[in-house]
Structures are given as structure tokens and as C-alpha cells.
Amino acid sequence: AREAKLDLVTKHIKHFPDFPSKGILFRDICPILKDPGALTAVIDLFEEHVRQTHPQVELIVGLDARGFLFGPLLAQRLGVGFVLVRKKGKLPGPTVSVAYKLEYGEAAVEVQEDAVAPGEKVLLIDDLLATGGTMYAACELMKKQNAEVMGCMVVIELKELNGVEKLKPNTLFSLVQY
Numbered sequence: 001a002r003e004a005k006l007d008l009v010t011k012h013i014k015h016f017p018d019f020p021s022k023g024i025l026f027r028d029i030c031p032i033l034k035d036p037g038a039l040t041a042v043i044d045l046f047e048e049h050v051r052q053t054h055p056q057v058e059l060i061v062g063l064d065a066r067g068f069l070f071g072p073l074l075a076q077r078l079g080v081g082f083v084l085v086r087k088k089g090k091l092p093g094p095t096v097s098v099a100y101k102l103e104y105g106e107a108a109v110e111v112q113e114d115a116v117a118p119g120e121k122v123l124l125i126d127d128l129l130a131t132g133g134t135m136y137a138a139c140e141l142m143k144k145q146n147a148e149v150m151g152c153m154v155v156i157e158l159k160e161l162n163g164v165e166k167l168k169p170n171t172l173f174s175l176v177q178y
């Protein structure tokens with residue numbers, strides 16, 4: 001059943017050469033969202049992983065923007081809350097932020113100051129891990145709030161960029177690898 005679900009997920013990933021710029025092979029998860037069976041398979045696979053590996057999880061933390069597509073569905077399945085890590089300047093009230101380097105320039109991720117309690121056990125989720133810069137910054141943000149990062153999860157891991165190294169000591173669970 002697990003193999004069939006992974007197969008269904010893989011079949012619903014589209015590949016666009018040279019998007020958004022020349023030399024980038026863009027992995028598009030939009031077809032997964034369009035297919036209820038494929039989307040259910042993604043959430044099933046994440047749920048199975050969490051129940052087996054991190055049953056103590058208290059909060060799912062999703063990354064802006066594509067992490068928001070999967071995170072709330074998984075959180076509901078698990079019966080835990082969902083928290084948004086957003087790109088800088090989008091969240092009202094007191095926030096904490098962590099800056100990180102992009103290929104070109106800088107970006108920052110932000111969370112509301114009261115969103116995560118000290119010691120809370122969190123799992124981070126996004127659609128894709130490339131260099132790992134975004135996910136690492138989100139982990140740092142959680143640690144700044146004294147949350148306990150149990151692990152990171154993505155639908156797609158781009159192996160050649162070695163984001164897993166960048167993420168350390170945080171761990172990664174991915175459904176599909178390229």
C-alpha cells in the first residue's frame with residue numbers, strides 16, 4: 001500500500017525545465033493538489049511517518065507558501081495545531097525572525113512570538129527541500145522560541161543540492177527524492 005501511494009504521488013509531480021530561470025528544473029506539486037487521491041496519499045504517508053516516529057508531536061509548523069498546502073491537513077489528521085512560518089512582514093503583532101542567505105541576497109522567515117510555547121515538540125513541513133536554506137532558517141526560528149524540533153518533512157527532496165547536510169543536526173523525512 002505504501003508503494004502504491006508513493007507511486008501515485010510521484011505520478012502527480014510535474015517537471016518544468018528552465019523555470020523560473022535557465023538551468024533550474026522546477027518540480028511542481030500543483031497536480032497533487034488537483035487530485036484528491038494523490039493529496040490523500042501524501043497526507044497518509046506523512047501521518048504514518050509521524051505516528052511511527054514522532055507520536056509525541058504537539059504542533060505542525062508549515063513554511064510559507066507551499067508548506068501551507070500540506071501542513072494544516074496533516075495537523076488535522078494528527079489532532080494537533082498548525083503554526084505558520086511566513087516570509088518577513090506578513091504576520092501581525094509581535095514577531096521573531098531569522099535571516100538567511102539566498103543564491104542572491106537575503107531573506108527572512110518570521111513567526112508570531114506567542115505561536116510556540118517553550119519546550120513544545122514541533123515538526124516542520126514544506127513541499128520541497130533544495131539547498132535547505134529555508135528549512136534551516138525555520139528550524140533556527142523554532143529554537144529561538146525554545147521549541148523542540150523533532151524533525152523536518154517534505155514531499156520532495158532534491159538530493160544533488162545536499163540540503164540534508166545543511167539541515168544538520170535537524171533530520172529530514174522525504175516522500176520523493178530526485
Ligand code: PRP
Nearest residue numbers: 064065066126128129130131132133134
Ligand atoms: C521554494 C520551496 C521551498 C524552498 C526550497 O519556496 O517551496 O520552500 O523554495 O529552497 P531551499 O531549500 O533552497 O531553501 P519559494 O521560496 O520558491 O516560494 P513559495 O513556497 O512561496 O512558492
Ligand code: ADE
Nearest residue numbers: 024025026027028128130
Ligand atoms: N524551490 C527551490 N528549488 C526548486 C525546484 N527545483 N522546484 C520547485 N521548487 C523549488
Ligand code: MG
Nearest residue numbers: 064065066067
Ligand atoms: Mg516554499
